[in-house]
Amino acid sequence: MSLKDWFAKRKKKQLNVALVESKISGDDLSKLWDKCYNCNTQLPKKDLEKNMFVCPKCDYHFRIGAKTRIFQLFDEGSFQEIDCNIYPSNPLEFVDTMCYKKRQDEARTKSKLNEAVITGIGKINNWEVAAAVMDFAYMGGSMGSVVGEKVTRLIEDGIKRRIPIIAITSSGGARMQESCLSLMQMAKTSCAIARANEEGVLYITVLTEPTFGGVTASFGTLGDIIIAEQGARIGFAGRRVIEQTIRQKLPADFQTAEYLLKYGQVDMVSKRKDLKEMLERLIRIHSGALKQGANK
Amino acid sequence: MKILTPLEFEKSIYQIEDKIEELKNLSEETGIDLDNQIKTLVEQAQDYKEQLYSNLSPSQKLQIARHSKRPTFLDYVSMITTDWVEMHGDRAGTDDRAIMGGIAIIENQPVMLIGTQKGKTTKENLEYNFGMPQPEGYRKALRLFNHANRFNLPIITLIDTPGAYPGIKAEQTGQGIAIAVNLCEMAKLETPLITVILGEGCSGGALGLAVANRVYMLEHALYTVISPEGCASILWRSADMACIAAESLKITSDDLLRLGIIDGVIKEPLGGAHYDWEMTANNLKQQILESIKELSKMSGNEIKTDKYDKFRKMGVFVER
Ligand SMILES: [Zn+2]
Secondary structure, three states: OOHHHHHHHHHHHHHHHHHHHHHHOOOOOHHHOOEOOOOOOEOOHHHHHHOOOEOOOOOOEOOOOHHHHHHHHOOOOOOEEEOOOEEEOOOOOOEOOOEHHHHHHHHHHHHOOOOOEEEEEEEEOOEEEEEEEEOOOOHHHOEOHHHHHHHHHHHHHHHHHOOOEEEEEEEOOEOHHHHHHHHHHHHHHHHHHHHHHHHOOOEEEEEEEEEOHHHHOOHHHOOOEEEEEOOOEEOOOOHHHHHHHHOOOOOOOOOEHHHHHHOOOOOEEEOHHHHHHHHHHHHHHHOOOOOOOOOO | OOOOOOOHHHHHHHHHHHHHHHHHHHHHHHOOOOHHHHHHHHHHHHHHHHHHHOOOOHHHHHHHHOOOOOOOHHHHHHHHOOEEEEOOOOOOOOOOOOEEEEEEEEOOEEEEEEEEOOOOOHHHHHHHHHHOOOHHHHHHHHHHHHHHHHOOOOEEEEEEEOOOOOOHHHHHOOHHHHHHHHHHHHHHOOOOEEEEEEEEEEHHHHHOOOOOOEEEEEOOOEEEOOOHHHHHHHHHOOHHHHHHHHHHOOOEHHHHHHOOOOOEEEOOOOOOHHHOHHHHHHHHHHHHHHHHHHHOOOOHHHHHHHHHHHHHOOOOEEEO
């Protein structure tokens, strides 16, 4: 490689890092939907939607919300939401630069969701599953009391029905505005998964863009099988925190799904278009172990 | 009061005590009887101290919790046990020094004792990585949990950590997964688990050893989802707001007891554990023994149910 090439490559690499950073900052993506973050191709929104919000040119996977995910993954009309009547409160009367209550209102307006997770019972190619689907648009998908409670109830429900449980994560971590109450949701959800383990109920997690902190360190990575969606950023500590601690720049592919696969942290990386079929296969193969789970 | 490095808000106390010392010296040198004056001053100083220490702000408590002379896990081990055999390593290539554990005897009671270790000197801090465990540390702890479960030893975890270490290798070997697995596996243990937060109990790094039947805090310890500095830099975009963040996060033992997150507060001597190690250690030991006595009446299944029900209740939300 000539020095000139090396510099060109290096510059390109740095550019990639910058792109990824802006993607994580949680800006309103809706305005920019038409332009691919990775290859800069102008894409008609309709084409993008038809392609499951994956760039047809470069295969870049856009971050998607819970409702889109449910639409893509579950058999048409099969998803029945549960526990949609649980709302956050403000137990610590937390105020940072804005009152927590006001943040909730803004998040609800912006995301058109009551909280950062939707839970329910749905069908994947006719296999009944209990599913929790997170949405980054509601306060960065952070886990507070509501997320913890809904996920726990879902797991308990899945155990009772003896159907596979699937968690699809997208979260910046624990919700700071609920402080230790948020931290305890990590314990609560993990205790529920312990029961699923003991009852032999299959639990699969799908880690999507982005999954960090308290969700990574609890129900996100407790799957009997862990799937990471292609290109997703997944980790415990945030990139910036690590950079500040070790005082060096991190490689561009650090904490990507592919990076985690390389280091043995996930079972597989899946493209969005292959996810439904993969889930079906996993459920089918395990169905013998689920006493009444096989309904097909 | 022993001479220790005074914290900023303690300086007035040290000034008063210097004055008392001066008067004593003066009295000795000149032979003038100042006993009454000295006695009054000592009483006033005591009142002042009690007043000061019972009204500490969260960020002042934070300074006590992080005090360089505060006893560490190993200090408590030497004070509360009559026998201690450290068990090293995760059996997979690493012996993380930020989490230590082993079997021990506390007043005739065999236990598994696990804790996070901070150093008092630079050399120690490098060895213990400032009390910030790697994934391998959590995996060592898990090995010891399972050992204790097999041999019916109550488990005591003593926590003082600024959090799990954020680094490249930690991410490669699965910091998040190591903690998650511990949370889940602790829930399955049939032997009693008792946690005491000794100093800092920060985020998942602390919780990774704390899915316990009983959780206690030393009076000036803190337990929080994120360090006040981290919280300030994210929510206020300025680490200078750490004082306000410490206030908002409700990190003190009183707050957490009120929120139902911990089961009790272990009293510290006036001014904090570093003023009287033995007294703190003794209070800690009594609480541990009392809890073991209470929990050892439960069957393995009851221990699991007790833990499940405890964490199941946590969280505040509205249902309508
Ligand atoms: Zn593209």
